Amino acid sequence: MNAGIRIRFEGHGEFDAAIGDSILDVALRNDVDLDHACGAVCACSTCHVKIDTGADALSEASEDEEDQLDTARGVTLASRLGCQARIERVPSDGVIAVSIPAWNVNLVQEGH
Numbered sequence: 197m198n199a200g201i202r203i204r205f206e207g208h209g210e211f212d213a214a215i216g217d218s219i220l221d222v223a224l225r226n227d228v229d230l231d232h233a234c235g236a237v238c239a240c241s242t243c244h245v246k247i248d249t250g251a252d253a254l255s256e257a258s259e260d261e262e263d264q265l266d267t268a269r270g271v272t273l274a275s276r277l278g279c280q281a282r283i284e285r286v287p288s289d290g291v292i293a294v295s296i297p298a299w300n301v302n303l304v305q306e307g308h
C-alpha cells in the first residue's frame with residue numbers, strides 16, 4: 197500500500213514507494229541503475245547506497261549486512277545495502293533521499 201512515501205535517487209528522480217519495499221525494489225521498478233550481483237541475498241556489496249535523509253524509515257541493518265558493507269568501497273555511516281534496507285515506516289518528511297556511489301554507477305555503465 198502506498199502511504200505517500202517517495203524515494204529520491206539523486207540524479208535519477210523521485211518515485212513512489214511503499215512499506216515493505218527495499219531500496220533495490222524501488223530502483224529496479226523505475227529503471228534506476230543499481231547493481232545487484234548476488235540477486236539481493238546479502239552476499240555482495242554491489243547494491244551499496246548512501247541514505248542522505250529518511251534513514252529513520254528503514255529497517256535496521258543486520259549483522260550480515262554490516263559484514264558485507266565492511267567489504268564495500270567508500271563506506272560511510274550513511275551506507276546501506278539497497279537490497280537489505282526496507283521501508284518500515286513513513287519518513288518524517290515523506291521522502292527518503294538516496295545517493296548511488298559514483299564508482300557503482302561507473303561499474304554499471306562500464307565506462308571509465
Ligand code: FES
Nearest residue numbers: 232234238243279
Ligand atoms: S544485491 Fe548483493 S548484497 Fe544486495
